[in-house]
Amino acid sequence: MEYDIVIAGAGPAGFGAAMGAARLGKKVLVFDRNSGPGGVAVYCGCPVFSGLRSFLPENSGGAAGEFAHSMKNNAMIWRDTKLNSSEFSVGLNMTRLLRQAGVDLLFYVELTDVKVENNTITSVTVTGCGKHIEIKGKNFIDCTGDAVLTFMAGGATQTGSAEETMTKTLLFRVTGVENYDRELCVKAFEEGNFPFTHQDRFMGTPVGEKAEDFLLNLTAVSGCAQDPVELTKMDMELKEQIPVVLEWAKKTLPGFANCHLVAVAPIIGVRGGRNIVGVENITSKDLQENPPVSEPVAIGKRTYGEHYIKTFVAPWAFWQGGGPREVPYGALRSVNISNLAAGGRCISIEPKAVSAIRLMPVCIATGQAAGIAAALDFPEYSELRKELIKQKCKFEIKKEQ
Ligand SMILES: Cc1cc2nc3c(=O)[nH]c(=O)nc-3n(C[C@H](O)[C@H](O)[C@H](O)COP(=O)(O)OP(=O)(O)OC[C@H]3O[C@@H](n4cnc5c(N)ncnc54)[C@H](O)[C@@H]3O)c2cc1C
Known part of the structure; x- marks a missing residue:
């Protein structure tokens, strides 16, 4: 060619x-x-x-x-x-x-x-x-x-x-969010005992017209994304975070009580x-x-x-x-x-x-x-x-x- x-x-x-x-x-x-x-x-x-x-x-x-x-x-x-x-x-x-x-x-x-x-x-x-x-x-x-x-x-x-580059993350999507209100979610995130200490801020966005479908961008790890061995470790850690973050979201974020998981990104998001x-x-x-x-x-x-x-x-x-x-x-x-x-x-x-x-x-x-x-x-x-x-x-x- x-x-x-x-x-x-x-x-x-x-x-x-x-x-x-x-x-x-x-x-x-x-x-x-x-x-x-x-x-x-x-x-x-x-x-x-x-x-x-x-x-x-x-x-x-x-x-x-x-x-x-x-x-x-x-x-x-x-x-x-x-x-x-x-x-x-x-x-x-x-x-x-x-x-x-x-x-x-x-x-x-x-x-x-x-x-x-x-x-x-x-x-x-x-x-x-x-x-x-x-x-x-x-x-x-x-x-x-x-x-x-x-x-x-x-x-x-x-x-x-790892300290100076942005976090690596695995995005996941939920459906069934009711009456989404960003300000209330940010407040709940800041006050709500997020299960992983290294989060800087609430990251999430509605992806559907009525905001029932929601992209949660809250899992995070640090590590070198230019190395497949580290990527593999980070991927496993991020996947373990997802069920924990999902349970936390249901209990803590207003409107998320009845949401459920519909999709997880196939690969790590490297920023x-x-x-x-x-x-x-x-x-x-x-x-x-x-x-x-x-x-x-x-x-x-x-x-x-x-x-x-x-x-x-x-x-x-x-x-x-x-x-x-x-x-x-x-x-x-x-x-x-x-x-x-x-x-x-x-x-x-x-x-x-x-x-x-x-x-x-x-x-x-x-x-x-x-x-x-x-x-x-x-x-x-x-x-x-x-x-x-x-x-x-x-x-x-x-x-x-
Ligand atoms: C979690 C996350 C959330 C983000 N949120 C937003 C947002 O809300 N709004 C926004 O505007 N931006 C957002 N960004 C930033 C934006 O997505 C990226 O900066 C942008 O996609 C970078 O574009 P790129 O084309 O440079 O690289 P990429 O999108 O990373 O594309 C690089 C491509 O190269 C391919 N590639 C790499 N290595 C090889 C190889 N060896 N052989 C063959 N193919 C290869 C990959 O498969 C990939 O398709 C986000 C990024 C992340 C990670």
């Missing part, structure tokens, strides 16, 4: 990257170990796109806007600016958009090998059903969430410690851990001090460090300052692999600060910018900017005001 652009990972970032590159007429392949696109939204049971409403086409939102528009006719609800949907609708709509754009899709395959010559990736090998498939490409994009492609290529990466080291690295200091960004490609925010472990969080690990902040072009380009970019939550940022760029619409946007950059062979910023405008991307704060 041979492509212009090869994208590892079909989460929100991989979706954006493929759309961005395909719009420039390139031959594009996106592959994933899962059975379809969507990443965390579909396979960690969290089809909640925070802030997506402002990306709708009338607001010029690039691939995120196209996705939001495609969801208009599906079973879904806007809650404030969030899109709460179903895993099935997210996966189906992303698949349709990718196919319409002419992107080739390959699922059920794990990245197993990367060939590099003179700091340039020449091919990747993926494995599924006992078959190894070598895929050659001109440029590659790491949208694996955890910078797996960059790591395997010997590219520079950075990894946050952050390993990132590429890019030509430019976003730091927590940048987010706090907010100096101007010279080559913006997407818009994230300045807050970082949400979902921390209450029992041992270091005071410097989270910062609740507000407002938006642009993501620089340099954060998408690997510092030492010449034909590699990244999109989504594994772009170049201090791992403890990753919540500033990890919301799904932002991941679609950084993915799309990486896709455009790779399709144009990593051009000067002025050329990239022209295409970002052409593809109706939201990437400059001043244009929004």
Whole structure:
């Protein structure tokens, strides 16, 4: 197999990257170990796109806007600016958009090998059903969430410690919630002897029109998500937490007394851990001090460090300052692999600060910018900017005001 652009990972970032590159007429392949696109939204049971409403086409939102528009006719609800949907609708709509754009899709395959010559990736090998498939490409994009492609290529990466990266969790869904009232639930959570001490705050959201179906995002463990042995241990611990949290919710949360479990996410939700080291690295200091960004490609925010472990969080690990902040072009380009970019939550940022760029619409946007950059062979910023405008991307704060 041979492509212009090869994208590892079909989460929100991989979706954006493929759309961005395909719009420039390139031959594009996106592959994933899962059975379809969507990443965390579909396979960690969290089809909640925070802030997506402002990306709708009338607001010029690039691939995120196209996705939001495609969801208009599906079973879904806007809650404030969030899109709460179903895993099935997210996966189906992303698949349709990718196919319409002419992107080739390959699922059920794990990245197993990367060939590099003179700091340039020449091919990747993926494995599924006992078959190894070598895929050659001109440029590659790491949208694996955890910078797996960059790591395997010997590219520079950075990894946050368990203390400074956000909690790992297993989402579960209940039905039969009556008269949900968020304020009452937050109060009950804070006063209600939650059975696990390391929770920072009440995390839950209704997913059905009448709020009978509810996503509970309350289990949490700490550990290294870049290691399968640790992931296995964390998964077992999280599954033991679920029945305990469910019983606690029934007894404690107003309206939850008659609820029952309907679904548990198939895999752990990892919020952050390993990132590429890019030509430019976003730091927590940048987010706090907010100096101007010279080559913006997407818009994230300045807050970082949400979902921390209450029992041992270091005071410097989270910062609740507000407002938006642009993501620089340099954060998408690997510092030492010449034909590699990244999109989504594994772009170049201090791992403890990753919540500033990890919301799904932002991941679609950084993915799309990486896709455009790779399709144009990593051009000067002025050329990239022209295409970002052409593809109706939201990437400059001043244009929004
Ligand atoms: C529990 C939880 C709750 C969240 N809640 C929200 C929310 O309410 N709103 C919001 O906007 N965002 C939320 N987020 C954040 C958001 O979901 C993620 O930051 C976003 O999905 C990251 O997108 P991504 O494409 O970079 O990575 P991912 O979504 O992680 O996708 C990466 C893809 O790469 C694939 N992959 C990885 N390694 C390999 C490999 N070796 N071979 C093949 N494929 C591979 C994976 O299978 C996956 O499909 C939440 C995240 C978590 C974990």
